[in-house]
Amino acid sequence: MTAPARTRGSEELIRAEEPILAHTYHPLPVVVARAEGTWVEDVEGRRYLDMLAGYSALNFGHRHPALIEAAHRQLDRLTLTSRAFHNDRLAEFAERLAALTGTEMVLPMNTGAEAVESGVKVARKWAYDVKGVPADRATIVVAADNFHGRTTTIVSFSTDETARAGFGPFTPGFRIVPYNDLAALEAAVDETTAAVLIEPVQGEAGVIVPDDGYLAGVRELTRREGCLFVADEIQSGLGRTGRTLAVEHESVVPDVLLLGKALGGGIVPVSAVVGRREVLGVLHPGEHGSTFGGNPLAAAVGTAVVALLETGEFQRRATELGVTLREGLTRLVGKGVVGFRSRGLWAGVDIDPAIGTGREISERLMREGVLVKDTHGSTIRLAPPLTITDDELVAALGSLEKVLD
Numbered sequence: 001m002t003a004p005a006r007t008r009g010s011e012e013l014i015r016a017e018e019p020i021l022a023h024t025y026h027p028l029p030v031v032v033a034r035a036e037g038t039w040v041e042d043v044e045g046r047r048y049l050d051m052l053a054g055y056s057a058l059n060f061g062h063r064h065p066a067l068i069e070a071a072h073r074q075l076d077r078l079t080l081t082s083r084a085f086h087n088d089r090l091a092e093f094a095e096r097l098a099a100l101t102g103t104e105m106v107l108p109m110n111t112g113a114e115a116v117e118s119g120v121k122v123a124r125k126w127a128y129d130v131k132g133v134p135a136d137r138a139t140i141v142v143a144a145d146n147f148h149g150r151t152t153t154i155v156s157f158s159t160d161e162t163a164r165a166g167f168g169p170f171t172p173g174f175r176i177v178p179y180n181d182l183a184a185l186e187a188a189v190d191e192t193t194a195a196v197l198i199e200p201v202q203g204e205a206g207v208i209v210p211d212d213g214y215l216a217g218v219r220e221l222t223r224r225e226g227c228l229f230v231a232d233e234i235q236s237g238l239g240r241t242g243r244t245l246a247v248e249h250e251s252v253v254p255d256v257l258l259l260g261k262a263l264g265g266g267i268v269p270v271s272a273v274v275g276r277r278e279v280l281g282v283l284h285p286g287e288h289g290s291t292f293g294g295n296p297l298a299a300a301v302g303t304a305v306v307a308l309l310e311t312g313e314f315q316r317r318a319t320e321l322g323v324t325l326r327e328g329l330t331r332l333v334g335k336g337v338v339g340f341r342s343r344g345l346w347a348g349v350d351i352d353p354a355i356g357t358g359r360e361i362s363e364r365l366m367r368e369g370v371l372v373k374d375t376h377g378s379t380i381r382l383a384p385p386l387t388i389t390d391d392e393l394v395a396a397l398g399s400l401e402k403v404l405d
Contacts, residue, residue: 007043008043009043009044010029010030010031010042010043010044013031013043014029014031028362028363028366028371028373029363029366030042030048030366030371031043032048035050035062035063036061036062036063037061037062037063037385037387038050038061038062038384038385038387038388038389038392039062040062040371046369047369048366048369048370048371049369049370049371049384049388049392049395049396050062050371050384050385051365051370051371051372051382051383051384051396052371052372052373052381052382052383052384053383053384053385054261054266055203055235055261055373055383056203056234056235056236056238056240056261056262056346056383057261057262057264057266058262058266058385059238059239059240059261059262059314059385059386060262060265060266060305060308060314060385060386060387061266061385061386061387061388062266062385063266064265064266064308064387066304066307066308067265067266067267067301067304067305067308068267069304070300070301070303070304071265071267071268071297071300071301073300074089074296074297074300074301075297077296078296078297079295079296079297080292080295080296080297081295081296082291082292082295083289083290083291083293083294087294087295087296087299088296089296089299089300089303090108090294090296090299092299092303093106093108093294093299093300093302093303093306094106094108094294096303096306096307096310097259097263097272097274097302097306098274100244100306100309100310101244101245101257101259101274102253103257103274103275103276104275104276104277104280105274105275105276105277105279105280105281106272106273106274106280107122107272107273107274107280107283107288107293108270108271108272108290108293108294108298108299108302109260109271109272109273109290109293110269110270110271110290110292110293110298111149111260111269111271112148112149112234112235112258112260112261112271113148113149113150113151113154114271114290114293115234115258115259115260115271115272115273116148116149116151116154116197116232116234116258117149117151117153117154118258118273118288119195119197119230119232119256119258119273120140120153120197121283121287121288122256122273122275122279122280122282122283123138123140123194123195123197123228123230123256124138124140124173124194125282125283125287126194126195126228126279126282127192127193127194127195127227129282130278130279130282131194131226131227133191133192133194134192137192138173138192138193138194139173139174139175139190139192139193139194140157140173140174140175140193140194140195140196140197140230141174141175141176141177141185141188141189141193141195141196141197142157142174142175142176142177142196142197142198143176143177143178143179143180143198143199143202144159144176144177144178144179145159145160145179145202145205145208146158146159146179146198146199146202146205146232147160147199147202147203147204147205148197148199148232148234150163152167152170152171153171155167155170156170156171156172156174157171157174157176159176175188179198179202179205179208179210180208180210180211180214182214182217182218182221185218185221186221189221189222189225189227193225193227194227194228195222195227195228195229195230195255195256196218196221196222196227196228196229196230197230197232198218198230198231198232199231199232199233199235199236200215200231200232200233200236200245200246200247200249201235201236201241201246201343201346203235203236203346203381204235204375205348205375205376206341206348206350206375206376206379206381207341207342207343207346207347207348207381208341208348209341209342209343212250213250214250215247215249215250215252216250216251216252218252219252219253219254222255228254228255228256228279229252229254229255229256230254230255230256230257230258231245231246231247231252231254231256231257231258232258233245233246233247233257233258233259234258234259234260234261234271235261236343236346237257237259237262238259238261238262238263238305238309239262239309239314239315239317239318239344239386240262240318240344240345240346240383240386241318241322241343241344241345241346242315242316242318242319242322242343242344242345243315243344244309244315245257246343249343254275255275255276255279256273256274256275256276256279256280257273257274257275258271258272258273259271259272259273259274260272262305263302263305264298264301264302264305265301265302265304265305267301268297268298268301269298270298270301270302270305272302314386314387317345317386317387318344318345318346318386319344321345321386321388321390321393322342322343322344322345322346324390324393324394325342325345325347325382325393325397326342326347328393328394328397329342329347329349329397332397332400332401332404335401335404335405336351336352336355336401336404336405337349337350337351337352337404338350338351338352345383345384345386345388346381346382346383347381347382347383348375348379348380348381348382349379349380349381349382349400350378350379351378351379351380351404352378352404353377353378355404356378357374357377357378358374358375358376358377358378358379358380359374361374361378361380361400361403361404362374362380364403365399365400365403368399368402368403369399370396370399370400382396384396
Protein backbone atom coordinates (compact mmCIF):
# COMPACT_ATOMS: atom_id res chain seq x y z
CA MET A 1 0.00 0.00 0.00
CA THR A 2 1.21 3.48 -0.82
CA ALA A 3 1.92 5.52 2.28
CA PRO A 4 -0.92 7.92 3.13
CA ALA A 5 -0.41 11.65 2.79
CA ARG A 6 0.88 13.03 6.06
CA THR A 7 -1.66 15.55 7.25
CA ARG A 8 -2.99 15.50 10.79
CA GLY A 9 -1.94 12.67 13.08
CA SER A 10 -4.22 10.16 14.80
CA GLU A 11 -4.43 11.95 18.13
CA GLU A 12 -5.19 15.28 16.50
CA LEU A 13 -7.90 13.76 14.29
CA ILE A 14 -9.51 11.97 17.23
CA ARG A 15 -9.57 15.20 19.22
CA ALA A 16 -11.08 17.01 16.23
CA GLU A 17 -13.98 14.55 16.08
CA GLU A 18 -14.98 14.95 19.72
CA PRO A 19 -16.77 18.35 19.57
CA ILE A 20 -18.24 18.01 16.08
CA LEU A 21 -19.53 14.41 15.75
CA ALA A 22 -22.60 13.15 17.60
CA HIS A 23 -21.40 10.67 20.20
CA THR A 24 -23.18 7.58 18.88
CA TYR A 25 -20.03 5.42 18.80
CA HIS A 26 -17.07 4.67 21.04
CA PRO A 27 -14.47 3.63 18.46
CA LEU A 28 -11.06 2.23 19.22
CA PRO A 29 -8.38 4.96 19.06
CA VAL A 30 -7.11 4.07 15.59
CA VAL A 31 -7.58 6.35 12.56
CA VAL A 32 -7.67 4.29 9.37
CA ALA A 33 -6.45 5.98 6.21
CA ARG A 34 -5.96 3.13 3.72
CA ALA A 35 -6.84 -0.54 3.35
CA GLU A 36 -6.18 -3.51 1.10
CA GLY A 37 -7.45 -7.06 1.52
CA THR A 38 -7.32 -8.02 5.18
CA TRP A 39 -5.06 -5.13 6.24
CA VAL A 40 -5.70 -1.50 7.15
CA GLU A 41 -3.22 1.30 7.71
CA ASP A 42 -3.53 4.32 9.97
CA VAL A 43 -2.49 7.89 9.22
CA GLU A 44 0.99 7.26 10.65
CA GLY A 45 1.47 4.21 8.43
CA ARG A 46 0.99 1.54 11.12
CA ARG A 47 -0.64 -1.63 9.74
CA TYR A 48 -3.35 -3.70 11.42
CA LEU A 49 -4.95 -7.03 10.60
CA ASP A 50 -8.70 -6.45 10.34
CA MET A 51 -10.49 -9.16 12.33
CA LEU A 52 -13.86 -7.38 12.31
CA ALA A 53 -14.49 -6.78 8.59
CA GLY A 54 -17.03 -4.03 9.15
CA TYR A 55 -19.37 -6.37 11.07
CA SER A 56 -19.38 -8.63 7.95
CA ALA A 57 -19.81 -5.76 5.48
CA LEU A 58 -16.28 -6.55 4.26
CA ASN A 59 -16.63 -10.30 3.77
CA PHE A 60 -14.53 -10.04 0.60
CA GLY A 61 -11.88 -7.84 2.17
CA HIS A 62 -11.08 -4.21 1.60
CA ARG A 63 -11.16 -3.08 -2.02
CA HIS A 64 -11.57 -6.50 -3.62
CA PRO A 65 -10.29 -6.04 -7.20
CA ALA A 66 -13.42 -7.43 -8.88
CA LEU A 67 -15.67 -5.17 -6.82
CA ILE A 68 -13.52 -2.08 -7.30
CA GLU A 69 -13.45 -2.72 -11.04
CA ALA A 70 -17.24 -3.05 -11.17
CA ALA A 71 -17.66 0.20 -9.23
CA HIS A 72 -15.17 2.13 -11.41
CA ARG A 73 -16.79 0.85 -14.58
CA GLN A 74 -20.24 1.94 -13.40
CA LEU A 75 -19.02 5.31 -12.09
CA ASP A 76 -18.00 6.17 -15.63
CA ARG A 77 -21.51 5.45 -16.94
CA LEU A 78 -24.38 6.09 -14.52
CA THR A 79 -24.79 6.24 -10.75
CA LEU A 80 -28.39 7.19 -9.97
CA THR A 81 -31.73 7.53 -11.70
CA SER A 82 -34.08 6.98 -8.74
CA ARG A 83 -36.77 4.35 -9.22
CA ALA A 84 -38.80 6.86 -11.22
CA PHE A 85 -37.05 5.28 -14.22
CA HIS A 86 -35.64 1.88 -15.06
CA ASN A 87 -31.88 1.39 -15.20
CA ASP A 88 -29.89 -1.14 -17.17
CA ARG A 89 -28.21 -2.81 -14.16
CA LEU A 90 -31.10 -3.60 -11.87
CA ALA A 91 -32.70 -6.55 -13.67
CA GLU A 92 -29.49 -8.60 -13.75
CA PHE A 93 -28.80 -7.87 -10.08
CA ALA A 94 -32.29 -8.97 -9.05
CA GLU A 95 -32.23 -12.08 -11.25
CA ARG A 96 -28.86 -13.29 -10.01
CA LEU A 97 -29.57 -12.49 -6.36
CA ALA A 98 -32.87 -14.39 -6.52
CA ALA A 99 -31.12 -17.35 -8.14
CA LEU A 100 -28.33 -17.32 -5.54
CA THR A 101 -30.79 -17.32 -2.64
CA GLY A 102 -33.39 -19.60 -4.23
CA THR A 103 -36.11 -16.96 -4.06
CA GLU A 104 -38.58 -15.44 -6.51
CA MET A 105 -38.73 -11.70 -5.91
CA VAL A 106 -36.37 -8.94 -4.79
CA LEU A 107 -37.00 -5.61 -3.06
CA PRO A 108 -33.75 -3.58 -3.24
CA MET A 109 -32.97 -1.15 -0.43
CA ASN A 110 -29.83 0.44 1.04
CA THR A 111 -29.04 -0.28 4.68
CA GLY A 112 -29.70 -3.30 6.85
CA ALA A 113 -32.12 -1.38 9.03
CA GLU A 114 -34.09 -0.41 5.92
CA ALA A 115 -34.28 -4.08 4.96
CA VAL A 116 -35.66 -4.94 8.40
CA GLU A 117 -38.19 -2.09 8.30
CA SER A 118 -39.21 -3.25 4.83
CA GLY A 119 -39.56 -6.82 6.06
CA VAL A 120 -41.83 -5.66 8.87
CA LYS A 121 -44.04 -3.77 6.40
CA VAL A 122 -44.18 -6.72 4.00
CA ALA A 123 -45.13 -9.13 6.80
CA ARG A 124 -47.92 -6.87 8.04
CA LYS A 125 -49.29 -6.24 4.55
CA TRP A 126 -49.25 -9.98 3.85
CA ALA A 127 -51.09 -10.64 7.12
CA TYR A 128 -53.90 -8.27 6.15
CA ASP A 129 -54.15 -9.05 2.45
CA VAL A 130 -53.47 -12.79 2.45
CA LYS A 131 -53.92 -14.21 5.93
CA GLY A 132 -56.92 -12.08 6.76
CA VAL A 133 -55.76 -10.60 10.07
CA PRO A 134 -58.10 -7.74 11.11
CA ALA A 135 -56.75 -4.25 10.34
CA ASP A 136 -54.04 -2.96 12.68
CA ARG A 137 -53.93 -6.16 14.76
CA ALA A 138 -50.98 -7.95 13.14
CA THR A 139 -48.20 -9.07 15.50
CA ILE A 140 -44.63 -10.13 14.85
CA VAL A 141 -42.75 -12.44 17.20
CA VAL A 142 -39.05 -11.69 17.77
CA ALA A 143 -36.27 -13.06 19.97
CA ALA A 144 -34.75 -11.50 23.06
CA ASP A 145 -31.21 -10.15 22.71
CA ASN A 146 -31.83 -9.50 19.03
CA PHE A 147 -30.06 -6.88 16.98
CA HIS A 148 -31.90 -5.78 13.85
CA GLY A 149 -30.92 -2.10 13.75
CA ARG A 150 -31.56 1.14 15.61
CA THR A 151 -34.57 2.84 14.02
CA THR A 152 -37.44 3.75 16.32
CA THR A 153 -39.53 0.78 15.14
CA ILE A 154 -36.66 -1.67 15.50
CA VAL A 155 -35.62 -0.56 18.99
CA SER A 156 -39.27 -1.01 19.95
CA PHE A 157 -38.64 -4.77 19.92
CA SER A 158 -35.09 -4.69 21.28
CA THR A 159 -34.24 -5.88 24.78
CA ASP A 160 -31.08 -3.73 24.88
CA GLU A 161 -31.89 -0.86 27.19
CA THR A 162 -28.98 1.18 25.85
CA ALA A 163 -30.68 1.16 22.45
CA ARG A 164 -34.16 1.79 23.89
CA ALA A 165 -33.89 4.15 26.83
CA GLY A 166 -35.06 7.65 25.99
CA PHE A 167 -36.53 6.83 22.59
CA GLY A 168 -40.16 5.96 23.37
CA PRO A 169 -43.05 5.84 22.80
CA PHE A 170 -42.45 2.52 21.11
CA THR A 171 -44.15 0.92 18.15
CA PRO A 172 -46.67 -1.74 19.22
CA GLY A 173 -47.29 -5.08 17.55
CA PHE A 174 -44.26 -7.11 18.66
CA ARG A 175 -43.92 -10.04 21.05
CA ILE A 176 -40.52 -10.95 22.47
CA VAL A 177 -39.62 -14.54 23.42
CA PRO A 178 -36.32 -16.13 24.49
CA TYR A 179 -34.00 -17.08 21.63
CA ASN A 180 -33.52 -20.78 20.96
CA ASP A 181 -36.75 -21.69 22.79
CA LEU A 182 -39.32 -23.34 20.53
CA ALA A 183 -41.86 -23.85 23.32
CA ALA A 184 -41.88 -20.12 24.16
CA LEU A 185 -42.17 -19.30 20.47
CA GLU A 186 -45.12 -21.60 20.00
CA ALA A 187 -46.89 -20.06 23.00
CA ALA A 188 -46.49 -16.56 21.52
CA VAL A 189 -47.91 -17.37 18.08
CA ASP A 190 -51.64 -16.96 17.52
CA GLU A 191 -54.11 -16.02 14.80
CA THR A 192 -52.81 -12.43 14.68
CA THR A 193 -49.20 -13.46 14.04
CA ALA A 194 -47.89 -12.16 10.73
CA ALA A 195 -44.33 -13.43 11.09
CA VAL A 196 -41.55 -14.76 13.26
CA LEU A 197 -38.46 -12.57 12.75
CA ILE A 198 -35.14 -13.97 13.97
CA GLU A 199 -31.42 -13.99 13.29
CA PRO A 200 -30.22 -17.50 12.40
CA VAL A 201 -27.12 -16.60 14.45
CA GLN A 202 -27.34 -13.68 16.86
CA GLY A 203 -24.31 -11.55 16.02
CA GLU A 204 -24.41 -8.52 18.32
CA ALA A 205 -25.40 -10.74 21.26
CA GLY A 206 -22.03 -12.49 20.98
CA VAL A 207 -22.37 -14.87 18.01
CA ILE A 208 -25.06 -16.99 19.65
CA VAL A 209 -25.53 -20.18 17.63
CA PRO A 210 -28.87 -21.92 18.30
CA ASP A 211 -29.24 -25.61 19.03
CA ASP A 212 -29.41 -28.00 16.12
CA GLY A 213 -33.03 -28.24 15.03
CA TYR A 214 -34.08 -24.80 16.23
CA LEU A 215 -34.26 -23.20 12.79
CA ALA A 216 -36.02 -26.24 11.37
CA GLY A 217 -38.44 -26.04 14.28
CA VAL A 218 -39.15 -22.37 13.55
CA ARG A 219 -39.81 -23.26 9.92
CA GLU A 220 -42.18 -26.09 10.84
CA LEU A 221 -44.02 -24.00 13.46
CA THR A 222 -44.56 -21.03 11.14
CA ARG A 223 -45.74 -23.30 8.33
CA ARG A 224 -48.16 -25.10 10.64
CA GLU A 225 -49.51 -21.89 12.20
CA GLY A 226 -49.88 -20.05 8.88
CA CYS A 227 -47.41 -17.21 9.45
CA LEU A 228 -44.17 -16.14 7.80
CA PHE A 229 -40.62 -17.06 8.75
CA VAL A 230 -38.46 -13.96 8.20
CA ALA A 231 -34.71 -14.59 8.62
CA ASP A 232 -32.40 -11.64 9.23
CA GLU A 233 -29.22 -12.72 7.41
CA ILE A 234 -27.72 -9.22 7.29
CA GLN A 235 -24.68 -10.28 9.35
CA SER A 236 -24.85 -14.08 9.06
CA GLY A 237 -25.48 -14.30 5.33
CA LEU A 238 -23.42 -14.22 2.14
CA GLY A 239 -20.68 -16.67 3.06
CA ARG A 240 -19.87 -15.75 6.65
CA THR A 241 -20.90 -19.07 8.24
CA GLY A 242 -19.58 -21.33 5.48
CA ARG A 243 -22.81 -21.36 3.52
CA THR A 244 -24.37 -18.70 1.34
CA LEU A 245 -27.04 -18.36 4.04
CA ALA A 246 -26.81 -19.44 7.66
CA VAL A 247 -30.24 -21.12 7.43
CA GLU A 248 -28.72 -23.59 4.98
CA HIS A 249 -26.99 -25.34 7.88
CA GLU A 250 -30.41 -26.84 8.62
CA SER A 251 -31.65 -26.93 5.01
CA VAL A 252 -34.30 -24.38 5.93
CA VAL A 253 -36.00 -22.10 3.39
CA PRO A 254 -37.65 -19.06 5.05
CA ASP A 255 -40.46 -17.13 3.39
CA VAL A 256 -38.44 -13.90 3.49
CA LEU A 257 -34.71 -13.20 3.80
CA LEU A 258 -33.20 -9.88 4.84
CA LEU A 259 -29.78 -9.20 3.32
CA GLY A 260 -27.31 -6.34 3.61
CA LYS A 261 -23.77 -5.50 4.74
CA ALA A 262 -21.64 -7.80 2.51
CA LEU A 263 -24.06 -7.27 -0.38
CA GLY A 264 -22.45 -3.86 -0.93
CA GLY A 265 -18.93 -5.27 -0.96
CA GLY A 266 -17.72 -2.62 1.49
CA ILE A 267 -18.16 0.00 -1.25
CA VAL A 268 -21.76 1.24 -1.14
CA PRO A 269 -24.71 0.46 1.14
CA VAL A 270 -26.79 -2.28 -0.49
CA SER A 271 -29.55 -4.31 1.13
CA ALA A 272 -32.45 -6.35 -0.10
CA VAL A 273 -35.57 -8.18 0.99
CA VAL A 274 -35.93 -11.38 -1.00
CA GLY A 275 -38.62 -14.02 -0.81
CA ARG A 276 -41.61 -15.76 -2.29
CA ARG A 277 -43.63 -13.94 -4.93
CA GLU A 278 -46.84 -14.51 -2.95
CA VAL A 279 -45.32 -12.52 -0.07
CA LEU A 280 -43.39 -9.67 -1.69
CA GLY A 281 -46.10 -9.36 -4.32
CA VAL A 282 -48.42 -7.74 -1.77
CA LEU A 283 -46.61 -4.41 -2.28
CA HIS A 284 -47.93 -2.06 -4.94
CA PRO A 285 -46.65 1.27 -6.37
CA GLY A 286 -46.64 4.02 -3.78
CA GLU A 287 -46.81 1.71 -0.76
CA HIS A 288 -43.05 1.46 -0.27
CA GLY A 289 -39.87 2.64 -1.96
CA SER A 290 -36.44 4.18 -1.81
CA THR A 291 -34.80 6.85 -3.96
CA PHE A 292 -31.43 5.11 -3.81
CA GLY A 293 -32.62 1.51 -3.51
CA GLY A 294 -31.55 -0.43 -6.59
CA ASN A 295 -29.51 2.46 -8.00
CA PRO A 296 -27.19 1.54 -10.92
CA LEU A 297 -23.98 1.78 -8.87
CA ALA A 298 -25.40 -0.38 -6.08
CA ALA A 299 -26.77 -2.88 -8.60
CA ALA A 300 -23.41 -3.11 -10.38
CA VAL A 301 -21.52 -3.72 -7.14
CA GLY A 302 -24.20 -6.09 -5.86
CA THR A 303 -24.04 -8.10 -9.06
CA ALA A 304 -20.26 -8.39 -8.70
CA VAL A 305 -20.74 -9.60 -5.09
CA VAL A 306 -23.22 -12.23 -6.24
CA ALA A 307 -20.73 -13.32 -8.93
CA LEU A 308 -18.10 -13.94 -6.24
CA LEU A 309 -20.53 -16.02 -4.21
CA GLU A 310 -21.70 -18.01 -7.22
CA THR A 311 -18.29 -19.69 -7.38
CA GLY A 312 -18.64 -21.15 -3.87
CA GLU A 313 -15.03 -20.18 -3.13
CA PHE A 314 -15.80 -17.92 -0.19
CA GLN A 315 -18.24 -20.35 1.40
CA ARG A 316 -15.53 -23.05 1.24
CA ARG A 317 -12.93 -20.70 2.70
CA ALA A 318 -15.19 -19.81 5.61
CA THR A 319 -15.75 -23.51 6.29
CA GLU A 320 -12.08 -24.49 6.07
CA LEU A 321 -10.69 -21.50 7.95
CA GLY A 322 -13.50 -21.88 10.47
CA VAL A 323 -11.82 -25.12 11.54
CA THR A 324 -8.56 -23.23 12.16
CA LEU A 325 -10.47 -20.60 14.14
CA ARG A 326 -12.30 -23.16 16.26
CA GLU A 327 -9.17 -25.20 16.96
CA GLY A 328 -7.20 -22.10 17.90
CA LEU A 329 -9.87 -20.87 20.29
CA THR A 330 -10.26 -24.33 21.81
CA ARG A 331 -6.58 -24.25 22.78
CA LEU A 332 -7.14 -20.92 24.57
CA VAL A 333 -10.03 -22.17 26.72
CA GLY A 334 -8.78 -22.12 30.29
CA LYS A 335 -5.96 -19.77 29.31
CA GLY A 336 -7.93 -16.55 29.52
CA VAL A 337 -10.85 -17.69 27.37
CA VAL A 338 -13.76 -19.06 29.39
CA GLY A 339 -15.82 -20.11 26.38
CA PHE A 340 -16.65 -19.31 22.78
CA ARG A 341 -19.21 -19.93 20.05
CA SER A 342 -18.39 -20.12 16.37
CA ARG A 343 -19.92 -20.90 13.02
CA GLY A 344 -17.78 -20.68 9.93
CA LEU A 345 -15.38 -17.75 10.10
CA TRP A 346 -17.26 -16.02 12.92
CA ALA A 347 -16.82 -16.33 16.67
CA GLY A 348 -17.90 -14.76 19.92
CA VAL A 349 -15.16 -15.19 22.53
CA ASP A 350 -15.84 -14.83 26.26
CA ILE A 351 -12.80 -13.51 28.11
CA ASP A 352 -12.16 -14.16 31.80
CA PRO A 353 -13.32 -10.88 33.41
CA ALA A 354 -10.34 -11.07 35.77
CA ILE A 355 -8.09 -10.52 32.76
CA GLY A 356 -10.00 -7.61 31.30
CA THR A 357 -13.17 -6.32 29.72
CA GLY A 358 -13.86 -6.86 26.05
CA ARG A 359 -12.92 -3.23 25.45
CA GLU A 360 -9.61 -3.63 27.26
CA ILE A 361 -8.76 -6.79 25.32
CA SER A 362 -9.67 -5.02 22.07
CA GLU A 363 -7.31 -2.15 22.93
CA ARG A 364 -4.49 -4.55 23.81
CA LEU A 365 -4.96 -6.36 20.51
CA MET A 366 -4.95 -3.04 18.69
CA ARG A 367 -1.52 -2.35 20.14
CA GLU A 368 -0.45 -5.74 18.77
CA GLY A 369 -1.71 -4.77 15.31
CA VAL A 370 -5.00 -6.70 15.36
CA LEU A 371 -8.42 -5.03 15.22
CA VAL A 372 -11.48 -6.61 16.89
CA LYS A 373 -14.50 -5.19 18.70
CA ASP A 374 -16.08 -5.99 22.01
CA THR A 375 -19.71 -6.60 22.87
CA HIS A 376 -21.51 -7.18 26.16
CA GLY A 377 -18.89 -7.00 28.87
CA SER A 378 -15.97 -9.35 28.35
CA THR A 379 -16.96 -10.79 24.96
CA ILE A 380 -15.12 -9.99 21.74
CA ARG A 381 -16.20 -10.82 18.20
CA LEU A 382 -13.93 -12.26 15.53
CA ALA A 383 -15.20 -11.91 11.95
CA PRO A 384 -12.26 -11.43 9.58
CA PRO A 385 -12.64 -11.01 5.84
CA LEU A 386 -13.20 -14.35 4.13
CA THR A 387 -10.03 -13.58 2.14
CA ILE A 388 -7.80 -13.96 5.21
CA THR A 389 -5.03 -16.54 4.88
CA ASP A 390 -4.44 -19.40 7.27
CA ASP A 391 -1.16 -17.81 8.35
CA GLU A 392 -2.84 -14.48 9.06
CA LEU A 393 -5.56 -16.15 11.09
CA VAL A 394 -3.02 -18.15 13.10
CA ALA A 395 -1.05 -14.96 13.73
CA ALA A 396 -4.17 -13.17 14.98
CA LEU A 397 -4.93 -16.05 17.35
CA GLY A 398 -1.31 -15.86 18.53
CA SER A 399 -1.76 -12.17 19.30
CA LEU A 400 -4.90 -12.99 21.30
CA GLU A 401 -2.96 -15.60 23.27
CA LYS A 402 -0.22 -13.05 23.94
CA VAL A 403 -2.54 -10.36 25.30
CA LEU A 404 -4.29 -12.92 27.52
CA ASP A 405 -1.00 -14.18 29.00
